[in-house]
Amino acid sequence: MSDWIDVCDLEDVPLLGSRVLKTGTIDIAVFRTSTNEVYALENKCPHKGGPLSEGLVHGKQVTCPLHSRVLNLDNGTVVAPDVGCVRTFATRVNEGRIKLKVTDKG
């Protein structure tokens, strides 16, 4: 499936914050950076499943609220020296609406 699905208004996601999208199978955390970029990651830290949506957003990264692993929002990798990776999803903002591609980015 390659359709863009419509999620919410850009303004529904707080600056430097996130909202959770329940897809029915997995939860996706939708993030908004201070420069209004939008990223979407599976809401499950590769360490012990912490909800990334609750983490602190800084630059293009989020820090997991449970044990402070840092993840790159653009590719879902955990910042060294820790290791790991979560699924990411392509996003775009169209006329103030956030859209998301629920198939894997690549």
Added chain:
Amino acid sequence: MSVIEKERLVVIGNGMAGVRTLEELLKISPDLYDITVFGAEPYGNYNRIMLSPVLAGEKTIDDIMLNDDDWYDDNNVTLHKGKTVTRIDRRRKTVSSSDGLCVPYDRLILATGSKPVILPIPGADLPGVITFRDVHDVDLMIESAAHKAKAVVIGGGLLGLEAANGLVKRGMDVTVIHLVDTLMERQLDTQAGLLLQTSLEERGLKFLMGTATAAILGTTGVEGVSFKDGTSLEADIVVMAVGIQPNTSLAESVGVHCERGIVVNDTLQTYDPLIYAVGECVQHRNEVYGLVAPLFEQAKVCANHLAHKGFATYHGSMTSTKLKVTGIDLFSAGDFESGRGKEEIVLGDPGGGRYKKLVIKEDRLVGAVLYGDTVDSAWYFQLLRDQTDISEIRDQLMFGEARLGDSGHGGVNSAAAMSDHTEVCGCNGVCKGEIVASIEENKLTTLDEVRAHTKASSSCGSCTGIVEQLLAAAIGGDYSLTPKESPLCPCTDYTHDIVRNTILNQGLKTIPEVMRFLEWREPDGCPKCRPALNYYLLCASPDTYVDDARSRFVNERVHANIQKDGTYSVIPRIWGGDTSAADLRAIAEVAEKFNIPTVKITGGQRIALFGVRKEDLPAVWRDLNKAGMVSGHAYGKALRTVKTCVGSQWCRFGTQDSTSMGIDIERMTWGAGTPHKFKIAVSGCPRNCAEATIKDFGVVAVDSGWELHIGGNGGIKVRATDLLCKVSTDAEVKEYCGAFMQIYREEGHYLERTAPYIERVGLAYLKRRIVEDSVGRVELFKRFLFSQTFAQIDPWAEDETPAAEFQPLGLKEPVDA
């Protein structure tokens, strides 16, 4: 095209202080000035203190160059080597050198160092009389040693001994003449001086102690030295090392106010505000210094001012001494002489070549002399500088940090056992935490890299061993550290204290403003600095600051504690732990209504609901609120609980009503944000059933009133409280409590609990501020109550977080991801 003219900065003196100031300036504001440096010596900038190893043949001049010509080129600094400035025209703002070169300045730095003292005795001007200050002197000595046999060194201080040692190593027959009976008497007591003398004698040095020089003999050159007692000694050269004197002649000649040195204020400005002075030529708060550590601190402050920042100030330095004679371990700091009110702990092992003396006054270390075993010098120096209360560790003090049972690092080497803010490199003021952080961050693997990144071990080198240990531990061992002290976080080089003072002095009002002003490296900061800045700003302006929820950890944003499965725990406040059937019923109803799986009595005497789903949080709060309960802040860097015992209400031993006191205190202090969590307890008698003596603030009732205790911690590292004082009325308990919380709020570093805070600032300091200074205490208490008027708003009742955010986003139709 118009060119904006830069301001012109001229530095007189190409020595250690002048150039270090430029380095600091270029680091923070590389393009601000057109810089010109005059140096009387015909070299780039070198590490003067390493002249001793050069003389001893252990290093070459090339080894000790700090900045060669390329450095000046790369940084667009014009260097006039071998040119002495002889005139300053303060009206026209120009300086001129002896050969007629004239350069204008907008700001000027005097960094002219010191001059060696020459004894006013006959023959002092004979060829062959050498001082020990610069490369030229060392060349002369090396030259002489090559074809002359006998040297007399006048002066048994640090410089004289290092000169004598060097000349002996170069094959000369050397006698040191010293006026008093103890070598380095300003740094060493008699015992340590004797040990030093013995080991130097074993290396071939000779000494004439208690001897005053009368004249230097000779007609066309040095032939000998005669003494006041009528005796004399043959000599081919005389090294005069009897002291140094700030080089103030140029400043004096143009009317810049000088006393013993050029007088400067806390921003290193002389009486002419366009003229700064740094280094050995300076007199600051009545002190002149002859070591590098102070001038490096001065350089930082001066650069900060030159860069138009102006928030750093210099408050003077405490110095320590190490002798750079290879194979001799000697350390001295502070006041080591016995005297009234002072106590000494001494360990003497002359056979083993070891001697240690610690001088203590009012439970603080005030002086230390170590000979033969200097492993713990950095630790002692830290205790001394921080004025740490050592009463608890007194019986172990002598045996060093590794012997402290509760540092809990048994088996780890001494460097690993040092705390993060223990200073390792005294010359450059580099702490262990900085070194370790830099090793980790920059992936450093060699000593030279560590020197390049941190400057540690790049000056006198006496900390090289410790730096190597740290390197080994950091890259070899699997031991992780979180740097506690400076800098605040990797986004900045500034420490908590500097950031905080800057917020106050510059009136900064928002997180972005602070980050811009202090040139944060990351535009959004990081999870370490953002919560800290948010707290500091809130503490500075409780009435106007708008809290930044996005800079708070999730717990403080949702007013509940996140659990391992992503659910939350909710703990309502139960004032003083004193509950009622109605409250219990309300809690029970909430638990049932929201299917909360666990209801538990906590270690803080409250009732916790564990396993609440995020989307239920607003409704859970609303129900608890309706029943009259407010948030317990069990998630916050804030007042947690006030634990109480039942006290005189029921207990047969109770002397006061501790429960009511606890309730009153909790009602007064709830909602207060603090650097880290803050816990209080009140016990009704010294049996202390509320465990008040491991709380941040503990109150213990006694027959005549209340004992107030501070700085306890029952967590990771147990620390019993210190007794602050005894008071008799209930009102006093509250006033002292509020004043203590406020001083901690204003001075504690973010995430520093009261226990480490007290160890940092010292109990004596807090007694002074809170007990002795009654006016100050009332002021603190007032500020506390003022900020409480904005803080005591129940976050559960507030609708600040839009409830929508607690709800997940849904899709019209589920998709398969």
